[in-house]
Amino acid sequence: MSVAEVPSRPARASAHTADVTVVGGAGHVGVPLVLSFAASGLKVNVNDINHEHLATLKAGRLPFIEHGAQALLTQALADKRLVFTSKPSEISPKGPVIVTIGTPVDEFLNPERRVIQNCIDGFLPHLRDDQLLVLRSTLYPGTSDWVDAHLRQHGRKLKVAFCPERIAQGFGIDELRKMPQIISGTTPEAEEEAAKLFRAIVPEIVVVKPVEAEFAKLFNNAYRYIEFAITNQFYLIAKSAGLDYHQILRAMKHNYPRAQNIPTPGFAAGPCLVKDTMQLLAFARNEFGLGNAAILVNEGLALHVISDLRRSYDLTNMTVGLLGMAFKAEIDDVRASLSYKFKKTLASYARAVLTTDPFVTTDPELLPLDDVVARSDLLILCTPHRCYKSADFAGKPVVDVWGFLENASVIS
Numbered sequence: 001m002s003v004a005e006v007p008s009r010p011a012r013a014s015a016h017t018a019d020v021t022v023v024g025g026a027g028h029v030g031v032p033l034v035l036s037f038a039a040s041g042l043k044v045n046v047n048d049i050n051h052e053h054l055a056t057l058k059a060g061r062l063p064f065i066e067h068g069a070q071a072l073l074t075q076a077l078a079d080k081r082l083v084f085t086s087k088p089s090e091i092s093p094k095g096p097v098i099v100t101i102g103t104p105v106d107e108f109l110n111p112e113r114r115v116i117q118n119c120i121d122g123f124l125p126h127l128r129d130d131q132l133l134v135l136r137s138t139l140y141p142g143t144s145d146w147v148d149a150h151l152r153q154h155g156r157k158l159k160v161a162f163c164p165e166r167i168a169q170g171f172g173i174d175e176l177r178k179m180p181q182i183i184s185g186t187t188p189e190a191e192e193e194a195a196k197l198f199r200a201i202v203p204e205i206v207v208v209k210p211v212e213a214e215f216a217k218l219f220n221n222a223y224r225y226i227e228f229a230i231t232n233q234f235y236l237i238a239k240s241a242g243l244d245y246h247q248i249l250r251a252m253k254h255n256y257p258r259a260q261n262i263p264t265p266g267f268a269a270g271p272c273l274v275k276d277t278m279q280l281l282a283f284a285r286n287e288f289g290l291g292n293a294a295i296l297v298n299e300g301l302a303l304h305v306i307s308d309l310r311r312s313y314d315l316t317n318m319t320v321g322l323l324g325m326a327f328k329a330e331i332d333d334v335r336a337s338l339s340y341k342f343k344k345t346l347a348s349y350a351r352a353v354l355t356t357d358p359f360v361t362t363d364p365e366l367l368p369l370d371d372v373v374a375r376s377d378l379l380i381l382c383t384p385h386r387c388y389k390s391a392d393f394a395g396k397p398v399v400d401v402w403g404f405l406e407n408a409s410v411i412s
């Protein structure tokens, strides 16, 4: 083979040559975004302070379940489209910088703007004024305009955009390809540049003002959370009347178009829905009555189930097994999972509480399903992972709020 015939190797991405930087790029929002940009042909700087997740990605593995991501990661590494960095000084001084870090509420359930401020202040000295700064984390209303004003006060001229992420966790690769992206910018230039960036990976964009985009994201999540609360409240009302809500729900939905979106009852949890409802609650001076009620119902459902069990069983002489510790089905993330609220509360009443999950890898107390079934007197389906549909529960009673199991001795 002559020199001219040797296939040219793709040039390795470096922090300086990357087309785009994703700060928080090793997180749940960051990973599908990084891989989607890489699949579109861009070189991506994955900037994150979580060294363990960076090393895992670099080794070609995913740090958590993200459906459809493995093939894209393998390809992106083979194409040398990813560079992994962990310091603010390593953020690329060219191309857009997208921020996807966590935006929690504080101990008073109020938003924590400092988290965003500290992150931006940390990398600002390393950015150039012609760069686009895209905020993608879920933000308390007014934060994007505040960031813009904060930069101007410090004599900086970066373009600021807010483009919220709305994926369902674990399914981001597929959803990014299919869902419209909300775009907003504090200036027409920022808006235009952000739209151009996202057009490469999403099918459609919707343009609004930054504060409208902030509300759109929070309203989307609070609406979903309230939907769960409605069905959970109906479940509790039907139960107090001695009825099986799943029969009623079946009748409500059967060929009736206006009821198709009613979810099944269940434990509505996770790091986003309740936290974002709390952000709106804080914005509305605690006068977001529906949001407040939704938190009471959804968080209270687990306690209702435990009260019912205490009335029906002598829990002090029983071992209770919890099926599923992830906050929702088919993923491995335990953040804000109600399964742990069960575990903690039941520990005061039951002889023992055992836990199992087919996906979670971060909890050393988890046991194999067979052990939990064999040693428990009573089981609670906390997370409706698909594998439980066909599991053998050895005739043990299973509490199934979800109406998910068909062949078990179900208490619904």
Ligand SMILES: NC(=O)c1ccc[n+]([C@@H]2O[C@H](COP(=O)([O-])OP(=O)(O)OC[C@H]3O[C@@H](n4cnc5c(N)ncnc54)[C@H](O)[C@@H]3O)[C@@H](O)[C@H]2O)c1
Binding pocket: 023, 024, 025, 026, 027, 028, 029, 030, 047, 048, 049, 050, 053, 100, 101, 102, 103, 119, 136, 137, 138, 139, 165, 166, 167, 168, 169, 170, 271, 272
């Ligand atoms: N998880 C979801 O499905 C989802 C969906 C839509 C929106 N959101 C929102 O997106 C944001 C991120 O959520 P997430 O679930 O991806 O959180 P996450 O904790 O999984 O990811 C955040 C990442 O940011 C990194 N990080 C934190 N501070 C950093 C810093 N200063 N510099 C570099 N990296 C830093 C963390 O190490 C982590 O890897 C939140 O605002 C959340 O509400 C999440």
